[in-house]
Amino acid sequence: MWIADAIGYSLFGFAIVTYVGAIAIGAYFLRHISLGTRPIYRGDIGQYAWVLHRATGLGILFFLLVHIIDIMLIGLGRDIYDETVEFYGNPFLIPMEVALVGALIYHTLNGLRIMLIDFWPRGAHLQKTLFYIAIAGTILLTIPSAVIIFNAEF
Numbered sequence: 768m769w770i771a772d773a774i775g776y777s778l779f780g781f782a783i784v785t786y787v788g789a790i791a792i793g794a795y796f797l798r799h800i801s802l803g804t805r806p807i808y809r810g811d812i813g814q815y816a817w818v819l820h821r822a823t824g825l826g827i828l829f830f831l832l833v834h835i836i837d838i839m840l841i842g843l844g845r846d847i848y849d850e851t852v853e854f855y856g857n858p859f860l861i862p863m864e865v866a867l868v869g870a871l872i873y874h875t876l877n878g879l880r881i882m883l884i885d886f887w888p889r890g891a892h893l894q895k896t897l898f899y900i901a902i903a904g905t906i907l908l909t910i911p912s913a914v915i916i917f918n919a920e921f
Contacts, residue, residue, distance in 0.1 A: 775854035
């Protein structure tokens, strides 16, 4: 059963790091917006798209690795698998499920944006607009997913 606990508590650790990081980044951005300065990078919006794409990719990779490991636990017995999967229903981790859905949606939409920039002659000229469309699409598609997740869990 120690394997189930190790996976579950690693999820809690990842959630804590994610929540604290999100709060710190939000505070940092709000501070710069209130001062009227640009946070982090003084270049174009493409840098923010690049950073978000990499961050969401790492989050998705972490989820896939954890999911592969917990599926492998079926071979060790149903009890270990069931105990591991119980961690996903913890109220502290449910916002991470919503974040995962948002990360998947953003990563997909930004990947499509990158393809349009690369293969559509007007793509490079419209890259800022395409970024804002990807952000708006992410928000609009994540909200109903969050409602479904919260309704199913609570």
